[in-house]
Amino acid sequence: MFDPKLRRFKRYTPTTHLLGGSILTQTLAIIIPCHNEEENVPLFYQAVQRTFAELPDYKPIFWYINDGSVDRTLAEIQQLQLTDPDVHYIDFSRGFGKEAGMYAGLQHAKADLYTIMDADLQDPPAMLKDMLAGIREGYEMVGAARMDRTGEPALRSFFSNMFYKVINKISKTEIVPGARDFRVMTPKYVNAVLSLSERNRFSKGIFGWIGFKSKYLPYENVEREHGQTSWSFSSLFQYSLDGIIDFSDVPLTVVSWLGLTSCVLSILAMLFIVVRALFWGGSVAGWPSMVSILLLIGGLQLFGTGILGKYIGKIYLEIKNRPIYIVNEIK
Template sequence: MPQSVAIIIPCHNESENVPLIYQELVKTFRDDLTALQAQIWFVNDGSSDDTLQQIKQLQAKDDQVHFIDLSRSFGKEAAMYAGLSTAKADYYAVMDADLQDPPAMLPDMYAALQDGYDMAGAQRIDRSGEARMRSFFSDLFYKFINKVSQTQIVPGARDFRLMTRQVVEAVIQMTERNRFSKGLFSWVGFKTKYLPYRNIERQHGETSWSFMGLLRYALDGIIDFSEAPLTFVSILGIVSFVGSFLALIFIVVRAAIYGDPTAGWPSMVSIFLMIGGLQLFALGIVGRYIGRIYLETKRRPIFIAREIK
């Protein structure tokens, strides 16, 4: 009996891309991965178009197609967790529905696992077709998080990867609500090989990731895998205190020698504004961590499924 692989595909308003990714997967398994039996798991993440209808049409003619219909949009991270925790197979793959993750890479990923690796991931080595500003901030994010976090994330690494069941079981054991999968895949360890490829543009539709959404996602990753922001705030507070103390000594000495015809209010206002700004900045960072703790203590489910079939 051939081994099985579950392909997890989160979908949010991907009605035009669902038939295309299905066709590419069928072709790949028919021509290049005949040793594996495919399970194609579409996770409908609260789509407002006819994505679910497209998936059901595919399932009606192919019993290899399965779906999880979430009760609302929980986000891509929750959708991936839903698929990984629901499907049962020997191997698991995660990929986007927009064909930016080429199914043609799956045979090479499978070959890497046969060579002794536990996980094979895709690493994008260029960002052709992407806005320069987005590429700049993406590169900056990888450089920053790899300096402040003990969990190293390969620059350009995608969520697209093929994993053994052992890796997936380790990932789904981590039940935190605020998930940053690139960090989680790295944190669990295991022997991993990254396969380089050049950027591929979306086939249809617009990405649901806005610049601000990506920025929030990056901040989530930094907060989830590093205490550096808290350390930075502590150092900033010490530097601010020492600077203000030295400035206070200077003002007192100057007033004693030369007098102070302006009664000192400009310098006091400047110091108050500086300290107040630093305090608000520090509270904002600490608040992000406290907010994470607050959400985790609620123990709400990561996703709620309306239908699994």
């Protein structure tokens, strides 16, 4: 956990616990970012408890992260807390996003192992059995990867698949197609994630960047139990752009090549005009073509400026050193 005196994270040492005076158990901290999930909060809790009834060697510790919900999400979490002392929550002062929720949960939870799950039950709790088996085999992280996108709009699925193809070609960090944030992690792995305290977080890239012995388990897509997703097409598109900018400088290289290509073509065009005037005389008025060329060059310049501006904007947000989230209450 974070030590303000040392300005770094101290490694949490795993411990074992005795339940009922006989069974050795390990604690598993379950980080659940929530935004307007009042119907799903108790359903998720019940589903996880059913899974752990078949995992006597593990004890779940719930960490719900209330990310600016405007419904009864927090009230439902507090109701669970009245009957289960292993239910905890972090209530943000406003909505800071899922990335901040995951980071906050990993920062505050203390356990032998950690997992991140969505409250909408799109992350099947039953997979925890195979994930924990992978950890026992020596993996530092065992994650889940969707094999299909049944139930999603076709356009969203298309762009999602294209995103994985593009980013894996232009980035040195491998991002597994269909990978979810749902994964079981050891303290070593979590400490590595927390050591990357950047404000502009793209966890799928962070998980791939830190390395360690990891594997992914395939599964078929599961639709939400209740409610509507807070991820719109525009927000997913922005998230994809953030991922590309955070883990690749190829867009800057592309803009440089576009500028160089435009410059070379312009020189060739001028030479052509001069040669034509010397040998064939005169020139075509052609103001529409001139306007088109100017618009093309101006568009390339604006495109390059826009990409450069995105990188500069990321630097600007980082150097302000604002906190990733602000807590209203922790219990």
